[in-house]
Amino acid sequence: MPTALPMHAPEKPRHGEPCNGCGYCCASEVCDVGRAMHGDVPAPCPSMAWGDGRFVCNAVRMADELGPVYSLALRLKMGVGLGCDSDDPPPPPPEPKKRKGK
Numbered sequence: 001m002p003t004a005l006p007m008h009a010p011e012k013p014r015h016g017e018p019c020n021g022c023g024y025c026c027a028s029e030v031c032d033v034g035r036a037m038h039g040d041v042p043a044p045c046p047s048m049a050w051g052d053g054r055f056v057c058n059a060v061r062m063a064d065e066l067g068p069v070y071s072l073a074l075r076l077k078m079g080v081g082l083g084c085d086s087d088d089p090p091p092p093p094p095e096p097k098k099r100k101g102k
Helices: 024-028 032-038 058-066 068-078
Strands: 048-051 054-057
Touching (some): 032 058, 032 068, 054 058, 058 068
Antiparallel strands (some): 048 054
């Protein structure tokens, strides 16, 4: 389960829907690229950053600055643009029923 995300983070899209930068995936686990950069660290991923109203990956930003070949290779490795790949969280438990007369 991810650490708490800021209240202003977008709501997580359903699995397979377009990414909206909610940060759920990076808060839930560190991907292969994150582990290669930061070692065996617990989630949330240290490369996770907030900017322009969404979470972004600093590894992708760095690859973009290195040029199109690096950017494309990293984006393919991470599945950028393929939609949300995080499982949907389970629904919250139902509220306990109130007993009548008490």
